[in-house]
Amino acid sequence: MLDGREIVLGVTGSIAAYKAVLVLRELTAAGARVTVCLSGNARHFVGPLTFRTLSGRPVLDDLFDPQSDAAVEHVAIAERAHAVLVAPATANVLAKAAHGIADDALTTLLLAARCPVLMAPAMDGGMWDHPAVTENVATLRRRGVTVLEPDSGALASGLSGKGRLPEPAAILEALRRVLTPVRDLAGERVLVTAGPTREPIDPVRYISNRSSGKMGYRLAAAAFRRGAEVVLVSGPTAIAPPSGVTFVPVETAEEMREAVLRHAGAATIVVKAAAVADYRTKAPSATKIKGKHDLTLELTPNPDILREVAATARGAFVVGFAAETHDVAANAQAKLAAKGVDLLVVNDVSQRGIGFEAEDNEVALLDRWGGHRALPRMPKAEVAEAILSHVVALRAARPRRVSI
Numbered sequence: 001m002l003d004g005r006e007i008v009l010g011v012t013g014s015i016a017a018y019k020a021v022l023v024l025r026e027l028t029a030a031g032a033r034v035t036v037c038l039s040g041n042a043r044h045f046v047g048p049l050t051f052r053t054l055s056g057r058p059v060l061d062d063l064f065d066p067q068s069d070a071a072v073e074h075v076a077i078a079e080r081a082h083a084v085l086v087a088p089a090t091a092n093v094l095a096k097a098a099h100g101i102a103d104d105a106l107t108t109l110l111l112a113a114r115c116p117v118l119m120a121p122a123m124d125g126g127m128w129d130h131p132a133v134t135e136n137v138a139t140l141r142r143r144g145v146t147v148l149e150p151d152s153g154a155l156a157s158g159l160s161g162k163g164r165l166p167e168p169a170a171i172l173e174a175l176r177r178v179l180t181p182v183r184d185l186a187g188e189r190v191l192v193t194a195g196p197t198r199e200p201i202d203p204v205r206y207i208s209n210r211s212s213g214k215m216g217y218r219l220a221a222a223a224f225r226r227g228a229e230v231v232l233v234s235g236p237t238a239i240a241p242p243s244g245v246t247f248v249p250v251e252t253a254e255e256m257r258e259a260v261l262r263h264a265g266a267a268t269i270v271v272k273a274a275a276v277a278d279y280r281t282k283a284p285s286a287t288k289i290k291g292k293h294d295l296t297l298e299l300t301p302n303p304d305i306l307r308e309v310a311a312t313a314r315g316a317f318v319v320g321f322a323a324e325t326h327d328v329a330a331n332a333q334a335k336l337a338a339k340g341v342d343l344l345v346v347n348d349v350s351q352r353g354i355g356f357e358a359e360d361n362e363v364a365l366l367d368r369w370g371g372h373r374a375l376p377r378m379p380k381a382e383v384a385e386a387i388l389s390h391v392v393a394l395r396a397a398r399p400r401r402v403s404i
Ligand code: PMT
Pocket: 194, 195, 210, 211, 212, 213, 214, 215, 216, 253, 272, 273, 274, 275, 276, 277, 278, 302, 303, 304, 305, 306, 307, 319, 320, 321, 322, 323, 324, 347, 349, 355, 356, 357, 358, 361
């Protein structure tokens, strides 16, 4: 898959730069022709000679040294590259790339590149979660750059958390996917729901839940990348919708139901990752509730949107989610039958590090033909890809539901 491909390996000034040597070895072993390009700070960690020796090619480093290949070559190399892989990518280079700053060989090459770009971040504890980094990553992803989620574990500072460079094998796998985009959902119309719903108590308060929308947004982005027309119906979230999808913002379960039913008729695949509030207040107050007295709210169940869609959108393949905290297997089996869906994605949201708000998820896939597949813990983007691949495989193997 990488045989003969021209890859630029960008290396930045991170303690994880030594792992770029392993990435380079895996790339060349897979048959790629690799040109290494160093950021201004990378040489503090690993010298150009190492990369030059292992790649068998000159290294692009000092943009302003007239003797350096980088001074004249970086644009031509960017133009002939099949992909640029930046591993490790520091918070600094993510910020520069997001803002179009070109002040060294690597950032200049990134501006000149017209090929797919993949970035594998590595940084110390807390940095990955900083709002500035989050926004820069979102900007890059919106522009089509693939930014991998860092791994969790021990960090160079002695802290533990999210920020480790993903393993070289995972980086190469991601690069293969970037170079050969799957278009197996071309011609499909995918309806995805995401995020929480908000059920008003009064004009300033509401009942809701902890859904961030990440799972649903990753599904919508993956379906779009795989060629589908995508409608994303989303409750309120703090994340930007993926580019290319038709975005339908809603607030309450009633609004979500209306939007879902409006779009479900045209959909060939429906994926309901939203965490719909099961109850709403029976009579929300028109004015702010005052006072410090005991207060009883009368709740009434919200409509079960998933069950309604599964019963009415007979031509569509319907995927539901199950967020469980106990008796997971039994509750999931019961939900599969009760909702009438083709596939149920089950997550145990009592586990730390997965489910609500987390970057990762760990799910089991239960289908209505008796199939069961457990997936390992992965970043939600990868879980999304795996769910969609499973849907494609099931649809190919199983007859469609038809109206009687
Ligand atoms: O958004 P994130 O922070 O990334 O978190 C992801 C997630 C935990 C929200 C997601 O992985 C998930 O589990 N989504 C479903 C949450 C949920 O509401 O589960 P449930 O078991 O209560 O509902 C089962 C299914 O019925 C879901 O597909 C839900 O969308 C649907 N439902 C539920 C109630 C209702 N009134 N109408 C519905 O359509």
